[in-house]
Amino acid sequence: MSDDPRPEISPEELAERKMRFLFALRSKGVTDARVLNAMEKIDRGLFVRGIFSERAYEDMPLPIACGQTISQPSVVGLMTQALQVGPRDTVLEVGTGSGYQAAVLSLLVRRVYTVDRHRRLVREAEELFRALNMANIVTLASDGSRGLPEQAPFDRILVTAAAEDPPGSLLSQLKIGGIMVLPVGQSDTVQSLIRVKRLETGFDYEELRPVRFVPLVEGMASD
Numbered sequence: 435m436s437d438d439p440r441p442e443i444s445p446e447e448l449a450e451r452k453m454r455f456l457f458a459l460r461s462k463g464v465t466d467a468r469v470l471n472a473m474e475k476i477d478r479g480l481f482v483r484g485i486f487s488e489r490a491y492e493d494m495p496l497p498i499a500c501g502q503t504i505s506q507p508s509v510v511g512l513m514t515q516a517l518q519v520g521p522r523d524t525v526l527e528v529g530t531g532s533g534y535q536a537a538v539l540s541l542l543v544r545r546v547y548t549v550d551r552h553r554r555l556v557r558e559a560e561e562l563f564r565a566l567n568m569a570n571i572v573t574l575a576s577d578g579s580r581g582l583p584e585q586a587p588f589d590r591i592l593v594t595a596a597a598e599d600p601p602g603s604l605l606s607q608l609k610i611g612g613i614m615v616l617p618v619g620q621s622d623t624v625q626s627l628i629r630v631k632r633l634e635t636g637f638d639y640e641e642l643r644p645v646r647f648v649p650l651v652e653g654m655a656s657d
């Protein structure tokens with residue numbers, strides 16, 4: 435008997451699920467061809483383990499290790515789109531989680547630095563990136579609320595956990611002309627995805643849509 439809880443999925447059924455996956459992205463407003471193309475290439479099924487892997491191609495967030503979640507694919511698509519990345523960009527992602535968002539970004543930019551406060555998540559994501567030959571992702575166990583001063587400034591910053599306000603250290607690590615996309619909000623239920631552009635003279639804030647993310651927690655986790 436195999437330990438794998440997944441029922442066998444035929445190649446036809448898998449292809450059908452992946453088609454529905456892309457359709458869901460488009461119908462939720464992910465229209466950027468480069469983003470759709472990257473999300474078609476990265477197999478979300480590799481980033482979800484255990485019993486929930488069965489639902490990897492559905493447009494829903496799913497539980498991962500350490501009590502965290504892999505974001506809903508359409509939200510990954512909309513955030514990536516809102517970040518307006520280019521092939522020469524260096525991006526900081528705060529909140530590696532499963533590694534899925536970093537993998538999508540890695541196909542679109544020059545280099546991705548991704549950090550998480552849970553060492554176990556960082557280790558597992560790093561193993562996947564290595565297996566997939568994603569050599570332009572640098573994975574670090576670190577408190578992302580402080581940013582990554584050694585590698586700053588960044589062209590783009592993406593935060594995938596919600597803070598009450600945009601952390602000052604992240605704002606200061608953004609290049610002039612740079613863009614940061616992040617969820618902000620005080621409670622578990624009321625959060626907004628916002629886009630911050632750094633101008634010569636200050637910051638421009640734009641509210642994009644309501645979202646729901648796990649909280650950005652200061653300091654390293656104990657596991």
Ligand code: SAH
Pocket residue numbers: 502503504505528529530531532533534535536549550551552555576577578579594595648649650651652653
């Ligand atoms: N981008 C992920 C989903 C992230 S879930 C994916 O594609 O799967 C949010 C993640 O943010 C969690 O893994 C959590 O551990 C991490 N996180 C929360 N606060 C943090 C902090 N201060 N520094 C780094 N990571 C943090």
